[in-house]
Amino acid sequence: MENGAVSQWEGKDPASFLAGIIGSPVTVKLNSGVVYKGELQSVDGYMNIALEKTEEYVDGAKKRSYGDAFVRGNNVMYISAD
Template sequence: MVMPQNLLEKTLNKQVAIKLKDGRSMEGKLVGYDEYMNMVLEGTEEETKEEKRRLGTVILRGNNVVSISPKM
């Protein structure tokens, strides 16, 4: 069995694609997270329906995250 938290740990320092509740998508390197699934991404690129832009380092609140896809 692959526990969600274990997969996050294995994904550290790898690229992830994240979907947020407000419809935004983000891609970046996962460099940290906590037990609430708050996450820290580096080299983040944000994509909405209208635009794409570089955000650099971002803290994401876990309660706004819908899905996390490791890019392996």
């Protein structure tokens, strides 16, 4: 994120942050180390995530592309706005 974007979210709770980045590109890292990059479509209170235009990376190498992907929240380590 750019420096200005960081201050925009400073002091906000995670739910507000996530609601504010719907439709934006994100990186989602799972507890297993697998990384998904795509456009955030929705997220719920359990951190279940729906992505579009998704790419899967394992050990830094692109493995697959998906149109849509759903990630169960208990697998999510973090979500980062790109």
